[in-house]
Amino acid sequence: MPSPRYHREIPARYRLEARRCSDCETVIYPPRKVCPSCRGQDMETVHLSREAEVVTSTVIHVPPDDFLNEAPYAMAVVETPEGARLMTQVVDCDPSQVGPGMKVDLEFRLIRKEGKSGILCYGHKGVPSTR
Amino acid sequence: MREVAIIGVGMTRFGEIWDMSLRDLVVEAGLGALTDAGTDTVDSIYVGSMSSGQFVGQEHLAPLMADHLGMVGVPATRVESACASGGLALRQAFMEVASGMSDLVLAAGVEKMNDGADVTAVLATASDQEEEVYYGVTFPGLYAMIARAHEQAHGTTEEDLSWVSVKAHRNGAKNPKAHFRREFGLEDIMSSSMVAEPLRLLHCSPVTDGAAAVLLCPLERAREFSGQPVKIVGSGLATGALSLASRPDPAFLDAVELSGARAYEMAGMGPEDVDVAEVHDCFAIAEICCVEALGFVERGKGKDAARDGITDLGGSTPVNLSGGLKSKGHPVGATGVAQAVTIVEQLRGGAGELQVEGARTGLAQNMGGSGASSVVHIFQGV
Amino acid sequence: MPGIVGYGAFIPRNRITSEEIARQWGKDPETIKRGLLLEEKSVPGLDEDTITISVAAGRAALARAGIDPLKVGALYIGSESHPYAVKPSGTVVLEALGLGPEIHVADFEFACKAGTEAMSVALAMVESGRADYAMGIGADTSQGAPNDALEFSASAGGAAYVFGETDLVAEVLETYSYTSDTPDFWRREGEFYPRHGGRFTGEPAYFQHVLSCTRAILDRSGYEPGDFKHAVLHMPNGKFPLSAGKKLGFTREQLETGWIVNTMGNTYSGSSPTGLAAILDIAEPDDLILITSFGSGAGSDAFILRATELLPERQARAPSVRSMLDGPRKYVTYGQYAKLREKIIVND
Numbered sequence: 001m002p003s004p005r006y007h008r009e010i011p012a013r014y015r016l017e018a019r020r021c022s023d024c025e026t027v028i029y030p031p032r033k034v035c036p037s038c039r040g041q042d043m044e045t046v047h048l049s050r051e052a053e054v055v056t057s058t059v060i061h062v063p064p065d066d067f068l069n070e071a072p073y074a075m076a077v078v079e080t081p082e083g084a085r086l087m088t089q090v091v092d093c094d095p096s097q098v099g100p101g102m103k104v105d106l107e108f109r110l111i112r113k114e115g116k117s118g119i120l121c122y123g124h125k126g127v128p129s130t131r
Numbered sequence: 132m133r134e135v136a137i138i139g140v141g142m143t144r145f146g147e148i149w150d151m152s153l154r155d156l157v158v159e160a161g162l163g164a165l166t167d168a169g170t171d172t173v174d175s176i177y178v179g180s181m182s183s184g185q186f187v188g189q190e191h192l193a194p195l196m197a198d199h200l201g202m203v204g205v206p207a208t209r210v211e212s213a214c215a216s217g218g219l220a221l222r223q224a225f226m227e228v229a230s231g232m233s234d235l236v237l238a239a240g241v242e243k244m245n246d247g248a249d250v251t252a253v254l255a256t257a258s259d260q261e262e263e264v265y266y267g268v269t270f271p272g273l274y275a276m277i278a279r280a281h282e283q284a285h286g287t288t289e290e291d292l293s294w295v296s297v298k299a300h301r302n303g304a305k306n307p308k309a310h311f312r313r314e315f316g317l318e319d320i321m322s323s324s325m326v327a328e329p330l331r332l333l334h335c336s337p338v339t340d341g342a343a344a345v346l347l348c349p350l351e352r353a354r355e356f357s358g359q360p361v362k363i364v365g366s367g368l369a370t371g372a373l374s375l376a377s378r379p380d381p382a383f384l385d386a387v388e389l390s391g392a393r394a395y396e397m398a399g400m401g402p403e404d405v406d407v408a409e410v411h412d413c414f415a416i417a418e419i420c421c422v423e424a425l426g427f428v429e430r431g432k433g434k435d436a437a438r439d440g441i442t443d444l445g446g447s448t449p450v451n452l453s454g455g456l457k458s459k460g461h462p463v464g465a466t467g468v469a470q471a472v473t474i475v476e477q478l479r480g481g482a483g484e485l486q487v488e489g490a491r492t493g494l495a496q497n498m499g500g501s502g503a504s505s506v507v508h509i510f511q512g513v
Numbered sequence: 514m515p516g517i518v519g520y521g522a523f524i525p526r527n528r529i530t531s532e533e534i535a536r537q538w539g540k541d542p543e544t545i546k547r548g549l550l551l552e553e554k555s556v557p558g559l560d561e562d563t564i565t566i567s568v569a570a571g572r573a574a575l576a577r578a579g580i581d582p583l584k585v586g587a588l589y590i591g592s593e594s595h596p597y598a599v600k601p602s603g604t605v606v607l608e609a610l611g612l613g614p615e616i617h618v619a620d621f622e623f624a625c626k627a628g629t630e631a632m633s634v635a636l637a638m639v640e641s642g643r644a645d646y647a648m649g650i651g652a653d654t655s656q657g658a659p660n661d662a663l664e665f666s667a668s669a670g671g672a673a674y675v676f677g678e679t680d681l682v683a684e685v686l687e688t689y690s691y692t693s694d695t696p697d698f699w700r701r702e703g704e705f706y707p708r709h710g711g712r713f714t715g716e717p718a719y720f721q722h723v724l725s726c727t728r729a730i731l732d733r734s735g736y737e738p739g740d741f742k743h744a745v746l747h748m749p750n751g752k753f754p755l756s757a758g759k760k761l762g763f764t765r766e767q768l769e770t771g772w773i774v775n776t777m778g779n780t781y782s783g784s785s786p787t788g789l790a791a792i793l794d795i796a797e798p799d800d801l802i803l804i805t806s807f808g809s810g811a812g813s814d815a816f817i818l819r820a821t822e823l824l825p826e827r828q829a830r831a832p833s834v835r836s837m838l839d840g841p842r843k844y845v846t847y848g849q850y851a852k853l854r855e856k857i858i859v860n861d
Contacts, residue, residue, distance in 0.1 A: 014605075036377065064252060065249065075267065077375055077381060085377070088266055089267055108609050110596075122564065122605060123265070
């Protein structure tokens, strides 16, 4: 992945930086210029809580090349208390345990390596919550 | 707007076609449509392809197609909407004729997927690169999540999914151009290897090469040409949120419903008027969601449609008698145009063993990504 | 007097038992366990490294410190398994913790002592007045060569410390360092596994530096072993720290809380810092605490600390080391371990 493309996403991926639309209060993650709910453009910066609930999920058995040795792994759409939804892996558990309603904590993890000599790409993954 | 007819269709076989390149495929399909129509001139060309650049390193398909059809100088346009590129090419051609801008417009779709590219990575570019692909989800993974959400909401089981594949192969076995021409039993489907839970290998459409083309003209001129004309009476296009996490309900394809509603409105019809349909079954769950979103069955009842014969030959709305994407194959950019070819053949009465008796109105629905774009066309026999 | 404002630790959730490793190489598990006093060790996932562990420990330390992250003026990370050879772990960690950009960052390396190095220098930044707060982290995901003694102990984990002048959970009363060139354990540039000098790693290396350093800090501070509630020494295996502790005059009871190596393994730069975190998790106000690290090459850093009244209230703000050691975890087979530790040769 080209470094500039990676660098731009750091606030959203490393700190779960999001936006809240000042007109309709919708929390938008990752940040956008135009609110998908009301098309407003007046935003303030917020950060998502590092906890979420699984909305839907699957277990990937045939992975992309960069994730070859991690398969099978669970992937899920999760929702934070702020109402933001994101796509993430759920790890540190048996993938078959992952399902709608499962509570997860969001932990900072290595998402992918660009081969042997490219950059390391980080982000968040879900782990079973202790809540 | 003028009324528009299809007066020629052409299609290569679909499969792993090692001895034909992308340009070979698109030329064969184009020539097929021209020959069927009995003409060798066109006013304009539209060609749809999802990712010719990433599959074979070739962009700029518009002049390539005109050039290799021997028509240098003719205006040509490449369109892209992931797996809905073909349907989009058809729509653009329809609009150019309907508006009066051109008379004879060729709409083609092509994809050459088997030349050694990393197919998984290329297909993933139809989803959200930054929000989905970055984290390791695959295309089947997205549809698998849709299937799980559908199970959560409506109780759709793996067996329900498998009946869709059984139907697809039973019909595709009778389609001489299909990628797979063999039947599979329920047990075969349910014991195939797991791709992304709950989707197994035989719930997923294959990696296919192929091309298809149709020639359009104003209805008032249709009799000048040799192919039996079929009218396009409705066209609808809609977008949905690109990433699954941004959709209000992962179990419902809102872009499909919206594109269908727009096409029905233009045609002045409803789902009950459709005698035969081709929908975008890139994965078995997609057919289930599409027949619901298009109104062929009630929301939540899609899971029973294949097993109960509602969407089979003899049922109230036969769907994917060509074998669908599953059995006929899915050269992604070509699919939308190939669906139109199938419907035209049905409405001309030329579908042989797979003919729906007395079919007068047909529908083709073509979708991109995990449902972020959908285009629907409604056709009527003349 | 400056000291610790917040502390935190993180240990990955996978484990492999000494038995499983012994069985792989045809060794007798009981002999290994008796000789090394190691039951099991932590194993990082493919998605865990020094950076991710530092972020988790750092988040816990900031939660306990309760300070504005933008006031952290320096961040140092010590490891012998930094993910990049060139590009600091510290820059990724600072962004994830919400620190900077007005911050001084450096990575440290000194085998297993890089963690206490980072802590020493962070403390010095506060002492000198150049930073209001400074953070030192020790974390590692070190490799043990297959069929080598170190394969039983090399594990993954780390701890983070925020130093400041006010609202301390523990005062730093004294520091001391003792260093010489002693080539007991090393890894050349480009090599995948480290090498070591066998028994040379014991007396002339570990014991020489740990004992000298600790005796010297006791001497300078005027404290006796009996004055301390807790002591933690670097833990390359289960035996060495108990033996050194005994030689220094500490009782088993004093060493017990910090002696977590038997189920954690040797987290290298995280070793004694994580042991210290385990102590801080249960320490009471006024407890006197000693930590002496050891890094091959070789050297030791020692700190004498005293817990304050503010410690008990801050303990519960983040997970305890014990909860990570005893909590939900997954045991892997040797094959899974080899895959996770990338010891299997794969195609490009």
